[in-house]
Amino acid sequence: MKISLIQPGRNNLKYLKWSYDSIRKNQGEHEVEICVADDASTDGTWNWCLEMMSKDPLFKAHRNEGPDRLGHTILYDTLINDVATNDIAMIYHADMYLCPNALTSIEKHIKPGVIVSLTRIEPPLHPEGPEKVLWHGGVEPDEFKEQELLDKLKEFTNEGKITYGIFAPWAFYRKDFQEIGGHDPLYAPQSKEDSDIFNRFQLNGIKFIQTWEGFVYHMTCRGSRRNTLDKAKNIYEDSPEWLAQNQRSTRNFIRKWGHFVMHSPTLVPIVPPKYDIGFIVKNCNTTLLHALEPWCSTIYIEDKGQVLTFEYFEKEKNNTLYDLSERIKPYNNEKNNEILVELDGHTFNQSDFVNIQRLSQIIESSGEIGKFELENLSIEIIQINEYTKDLIKL
Numbered sequence: 001m002k003i004s005l006i007q008p009g010r011n012n013l014k015y016l017k018w019s020y021d022s023i024r025k026n027q028g029e030h031e032v033e034i035c036v037a038d039d040a041s042t043d044g045t046w047n048w049c050l051e052m053m054s055k056d057p058l059f060k061a062h063r064n065e066g067p068d069r070l071g072h073t074i075l076y077d078t079l080i081n082d083v084a085t086n087d088i089a090m091i092y093h094a095d096m097y098l099c100p101n102a103l104t105s106i107e108k109h110i111k112p113g114v115i116v117s118l119t120r121i122e123p124p125l126h127p128e129g130p131e132k133v134l135w136h137g138g139v140e141p142d143e144f145k146e147q148e149l150l151d152k153l154k155e156f157t158n159e160g161k162i163t164y165g166i167f168a169p170w171a172f173y174r175k176d177f178q179e180i181g182g183h184d185p186l187y188a189p190q191s192k193e194d195s196d197i198f199n200r201f202q203l204n205g206i207k208f209i210q211t212w213e214g215f216v217y218h219m220t221c222r223g224s225r226r227n228t229l230d231k232a233k234n235i236y237e238d239s240p241e242w243l244a245q246n247q248r249s250t251r252n253f254i255r256k257w258g259h260f261v262m263h264s265p266t267l268v269p270i271v272p273p274k275y276d277i278g279f280i281v282k283n284c285n286t287t288l289l290h291a292l293e294p295w296c297s298t299i300y301i302e303d304k305g306q307v308l309t310f311e312y313f314e315k316e317k318n319n320t321l322y323d324l325s326e327r328i329k330p331y332n333n334e335k336n337n338e339i340l341v342e343l344d345g346h347t348f349n350q351s352d353f354v355n356i357q358r359l360s361q362i363i364e365s366s367g368e369i370g371k372f373e374l375e376n377l378s379i380e381i382i383q384i385n386e387y388t389k390d391l392i393k394l
Helices: 013-026 045-055 072-083 102-109 146-156 174-179 193-203 240-257 286-295 304-319 350-357 359-366
Strands: 002-009 031-039 059-064 088-091 096-098 114-122 132-134 170-173 207-218 277-282 298-301 328-330 339-344 370-374 377-381
Touching (some): 002 013, 013 045, 013 096, 031 045, 031 072, 045 059, 072 174, 114 146, 193 240, 240 286, 240 304, 286 304, 286 350, 304 328, 350 377
Parallel strands (some): 002 031, 002 088, 114 132, 114 207, 277 339, 298 328
Antiparallel strands (some): 088 170, 096 207, 370 377
């Protein structure tokens, strides 16, 4: 099998070196093209890339000159579309060790329309889950228990077992990726871009397989989230930069999909319907506008002199690609949404906000044209049209 491994990196050279060695050591008879993107690193990553390209004809690299970071949301696609040359590619993190026979297990299952994820073996830095193996084999390359891992692989392997879900590392046909337009730059530089593209793959009919015959050891979160060479205090705390971006990306995910990220226990995406919803809000305030705006298509607010609207625009305009002027309208503006929700800021409470977050499911289960009350919310369903499939392709 010919496969291109896609690896953006920023200031994580020691992990890239560790990962590269494992790939070349354990790739077997497969032809592996390693595609690295240096995202304006300051740790010597680009010099290493130049050295590797001179030594290894199947090592390719792209550089973001900076000084600003692009993030893996953008650089994944640059590598896939402009650098990789094979029909099959795999999103692969710098903090992953490729185990023996992993690529053979991918070859066993991959075909057009099917994405294959390897099973991750991880140190217990995150909660356990049915999609991974928790085993402490080290949290830095210099303490990695390589031989002990290789000795335990037989214990972890379950011959013939597959489950259904998608997460990194995931292998795919580039044409399946390109058909839906790749990752959405809405989430740049990172966070939630994977959940977004997984939803879109699911809606486009792609099948997800996780093989329990192929593994990576994954140190987790060293790309930026907990990279101590890039603003993280330690490997147990998320960096302030990542936390801020995760909040922005979460709000953009809600704007686009109308719900939080949802998936099954084995990480199969769950995608509720997307509706055209308008909120009509009396007695709005800054806190309420910030909380409600992502959850609807349009929000109509009482706002004398448009003071709230202007302040919100200034605060939020650099956090999204959405045109906020199309989303926030005066209270008396014509209401063109297919579903209208009226509420009063003086009576709105946490229980109402929970219902707002479940609105897609509530409307789906109602399924009827008409008006009804739900605690302090007055909901009018004028039309029920689903727009989820409009979100598949960029």
